[in-house]
Amino acid sequence: MPDTIAIAGMTLREIRLPLREPFRISSGMVTTRRIILLELRDRDGVTAWSECVAGERPNYSPETIDTAWLAISEWVAPRVLGQEFAGPAEVDPALARDFRGHNMAKAAVEMGAWGLVAERRAVSLTAVLGGTRAKVATGISLGIQPDPDSLARVAADALAQGYRKIKCKIAPGADVEYIAAVREVLGPEAPLMADANSAYTLNDADHLAKLDQYDLLMIEQPLASDDLVRHAELQKKLKTPICLDESITGVDRAADALALGSGKIVNIKPGRVGGFRQAKAIHDLCAEAGVPVWHGGMLESGIGRAYNVALATLANFTLPGDLSPSARYWERDIVTPEWTMAEDGMVQVPYHRPGLGVAVDIDRVDDLTVRKQTLTAE
Ligand code: OSB
Numbered sequence: 001m002p003d004t005i006a007i008a009g010m011t012l013r014e015i016r017l018p019l020r021e022p023f024r025i026s027s028g029m030v031t032t033r034r035i036i037l038l039e040l041r042d043r044d045g046v047t048a049w050s051e052c053v054a055g056e057r058p059n060y061s062p063e064t065i066d067t068a069w070l071a072i073s074e075w076v077a078p079r080v081l082g083q084e085f086a087g088p089a090e091v092d093p094a095l096a097r098d099f100r101g102h103n104m105a106k107a108a109v110e111m112g113a114w115g116l117v118a119e120r121r122a123v124s125l126t127a128v129l130g131g132t133r134a135k136v137a138t139g140i141s142l143g144i145q146p147d148p149d150s151l152a153r154v155a156a157d158a159l160a161q162g163y164r165k166i167k168c169k170i171a172p173g174a175d176v177e178y179i180a181a182v183r184e185v186l187g188p189e190a191p192l193m194a195d196a197n198s199a200y201t202l203n204d205a206d207h208l209a210k211l212d213q214y215d216l217l218m219i220e221q222p223l224a225s226d227d228l229v230r231h232a233e234l235q236k237k238l239k240t241p242i243c244l245d246e247s248i249t250g251v252d253r254a255a256d257a258l259a260l261g262s263g264k265i266v267n268i269k270p271g272r273v274g275g276f277r278q279a280k281a282i283h284d285l286c287a288e289a290g291v292p293v294w295h296g297g298m299l300e301s302g303i304g305r306a307y308n309v310a311l312a313t314l315a316n317f318t319l320p321g322d323l324s325p326s327a328r329y330w331e332r333d334i335v336t337p338e339w340t341m342a343e344d345g346m347v348q349v350p351y352h353r354p355g356l357g358v359a360v361d362i363d364r365v366d367d368l369t370v371r372k373q374t375l376t377a378e
């Protein structure tokens, strides 16, 4: 079968999936994920599931699950339904034309097109992407805890479970002492980093420089998403490498960041950049520039995770990703088998299984669904 994409219909659903524990970042807290799932169906009847990573409130990016639902149903779907694309890489340019923003909405459809190719060819998503790893290294992202000792305890537990990178969310008032406590408990060699989710300004440079003494792998997104110039200023004042997350919304922005020296490491989340084509382009650009990348996470269900794990098999994903197993997030995931992590902190890539490599538990999805809409070509 050729890789032609001809999407005849798609079903959007919103599911509500409670997290095992609330997840707090500098800009807000989430206890139950409201997730958009998409089921794409092509004209031959082949289907593929995908996931939209938009959150409930606009505290990470301007998008929310409600804006994404609107964007997908009103603007993204009509551009692809009934159209023919020579391959999945052709979907992103079609969605880019005269269409600003809404990257997460676009990505849900764009990534689904890659998933459809995997289903059509009956090979793994990893094979479609050209990934090279049989396992991917996993880190954990720890939400802000009530006090430094509590954080140190959960961090020590995570390290003991085998996680290869411990990322601690920080915010003004929950930063230097918290990281100090974690470093003390984990020891000098443990791979440790902080993520500020844009909670600081350049005026905090001296304060953030206090983190230099704790030998962090990196500090993620200290400043605002549109602050590339100030990130470059801040990087000059910090020994700790800056990693950009929110700032990198596409390959051009990644090129700008590298040119300006706004950071030394890039977090890639396909949802944030509009899908796999952009994510691959950023990956390739960083590889050429000698800049390491790693795969970020957005508290995805097992469907989104399948896409993330596949992307993280590309060669320049050299640092452990936020690719925790299902049980880190959910009492029960919506896929079988659930995603698991071995004691060495590695997640097995299902490169020998066709499509996403996991089966969607449709009964469970039905139970969790609170709204549903089916769209078809005119
Ligand atoms: O900044 O990386 C982030 C979750 C929601 C919004 C932003 C971020 C995160 C995470 C979660 O860090 C990582 C994961 O999915 O395990």
Ligand code: MG
Pocket (backbone or CB within 6 Å): 195, 197, 220, 221, 245, 246, 267, 296
């Ligand atoms: Mg982040």
